[in-house]
Amino acid sequence: MYLHVPYCRVRCGYCDFNTYTNLSMGAGASVGDYVGTLATEMRLVRSAMDAAGLPPRPASTVFLGGGTPTMLPVSDLAGMLNLVRDVFGLDGDAEVTTEANPDTVDERALAGLAEAGFTRVSVGMQSAVPHVLRVLDRTHSPQRVPQVVRWAARAGLATSLDLIYGTPGESMEDWRRSLDAAVEIGPDHLSAYALVIEEGTRMWAQVRRGELPVPEDDDEAAKYEMADAVLAQAGYSWYEISNWARPGSECRHNQAYWLDWDWWGAGPGAHSHLGDVRLWNVKHPLAWTNRVAGGRLAVDGHEVVDAGSRELEQVMLGIRLREGLDLANLGGSAGPGSGRTPAHLVPVVAGLVADGLIEPSAAMRGRAVLTLRGRLMADTVTRALTG
Incomplete structure (x- = not known):
């Protein structure tokens, strides 16, 4: 929370x-x-x-x-x-x-x-x-x-x-x-x-x-x-x-x-995340108070994230972690946990390794782990893996 x-x-x-x-x-x-x-x-x-x-x-x-x-x-x-x-x-x-x-x-x-x-x-x-x-x-x-x-x-x-x-x-x-x-x-x-x-x-x-x-x-x-x-x-x-x-x-x-867990946010302007649903509260404390005092949820709006946007979100967040990403989770026929990179990503991953953005040893195990240079260019890596 x-x-x-x-x-x-x-x-x-x-x-x-x-x-x-x-x-x-x-x-x-x-x-x-x-x-x-x-x-x-x-x-x-x-x-x-x-x-x-x-x-x-x-x-x-x-x-x-x-x-x-x-x-x-x-x-x-x-x-x-x-x-x-x-x-x-x-x-x-x-x-x-x-x-x-x-x-x-x-x-x-x-x-x-x-x-x-x-x-x-x-x-x-x-x-x-x-x-x-x-x-x-x-x-x-x-x-x-x-x-x-x-x-x-x-x-x-x-x-x-x-x-x-x-x-x-x-x-x-x-x-x-x-x-x-x-x-x-x-x-x-x-x-x-x-x-x-x-x-x-x-x-x-x-x-x-x-x-x-x-x-x-x-x-x-x-x-x-x-x-x-x-x-x-x-x-x-x-x-x-x-x-x-x-x-x-x-x-x-x-x-x-x-890691894409669920969370609930409470208070003015707080955001919540439940599966593929995103919600946000009204921002100003007075508006928040008036909603709540009237017996209504403070939620001001919500959206349902489609599958493509959800994968982009998961890559954008997950690539920031030291453990990196299991590339098999990004689609293709290999399947999660297989340790194999989907065929359509093999040349992309090879290019990222050649550019010094992800660690070669991790890539060989089917994972994308950022190098120090890659951490400075995480958005570039995200676009390459989801583009």
Whole structure:
């Protein structure tokens, strides 16, 4: 399950997520009413599933994202997890994660999260360099991040750090400084994402006005290669293009997205995925509240994905994983699990191997596994395998 908390203290200039800094939007939509409205939504969903004859399916992972979930008090976050337990059920070994900004949690809060049943905290570090944080509109100091990780570890929570590379004005030395700082902090898991300047964001407007330079593809590629080398040297293995972990610390919730599991999203703008059906909630907290208060599902629309689009989706997501793809699953007469590449893909795979995009040894076993260069060109590989 994914639970979306849309509130933020400050909206970062690069962010195009469904977030709001107005914490008092009216009854039901304000930050203090959020959990109550979420409870009503989740019970409506459970009733609709029961009416449709869908059996209860306990959650194996829960992820609180946003926004900044830790804008809410620990009691509210604990209440959200209890809702999942009560309404849908929760596996005994479920992975339960919340995102957190470094300046919205302290030692007591992290201990409270662990006591409530959370198992992981994903901390938005982004950079260790003050001038880079300023460009990103991040409000925390670099010194706060190692404190938070120490407190989380003391509480028994696994930790992940999120990093961003390619920020306008960030040098290679700046990026290396952030990587070295992250390794020294010693989280269980690290994510590193290339900055994408989305249309309509404040940073997009700054770039259009010439106040900030456009990130360059070659610069971001070099920074990705640096991240992979530094993190590998420190004992972190890549298991998805943007994610590295110590053995056994991979994020199961994120793996579920790439492995095409089902998930349900609750909260304003949350998306859900059930087989070939995709659903999405109304985005604005007031519209979400009004739907739910009126006894209606918050779902704003849905689509049914056809077979061709479903295969494209599965390749696009699955190719990002370290295990890669079983090529026999992509059609042809070989059949899944046969270890043989369908005849129509043999020349395509040979070309990808020759271009250095997939590993030759894996291709010989009927799997497509990206090389380091391939990770930088994953969209090219996807188009080749599905074209």
